Amino acid sequence: MDKQLLDKLMRMAKLELSEAEQAMMLTDLNKIYGWIEKLQEVDTEGIDPLTALALEQPTLREDIAQPPLDHTKALSSSKYVDSNYFRVPKVKDARNITS
Numbered sequence: 001m002d003k004q005l006l007d008k009l010m011r012m013a014k015l016e017l018s019e020a021e022q023a024m025m026l027t028d029l030n031k032i033y034g035w036i037e038k039l040q041e042v043d044t045e046g047i048d049p050l051t052a053l054a055l056e057q058p059t060l061r062e063d064i065a066q067p068p069l070d071h072t073k074a075l076s077s078s079k080y081v082d083s084n085y086f087r088v089p090k091v092k093d094a095r096n097i098t099s
Contacts, residue, residue, distance in 0.1 A: 006029070071084070
């Protein structure tokens with residue numbers, strides 16, 4: 001992990017970090033990357049992959065139908081409304097970010 005990659009990640013995540021925070025973030029990310037590299041060295045031959053983190057099956061609640069939320073009431077809870085719709089910020093496709 002280097003400063004250039006961190007800058008790209010910060011732009012994609014819309015983060016603004018001070019120089020000190022960036023230095024701490026680089027240190028932390030490099031530690032995490034080192035830990036992941038160490039995990040890659042573990043021999044997992046013959047070990048089945050996990051399909052769940054718990055051995056017990058989860059207890060499910062009964063699915064009870066309820067009336068839907070009223071459209072007007074739902075829109076009233078939002079700051080940004082356009083006619084009959086919620087307004088949300090534009091989402092950019094991270095795959096198209098080149099710099």
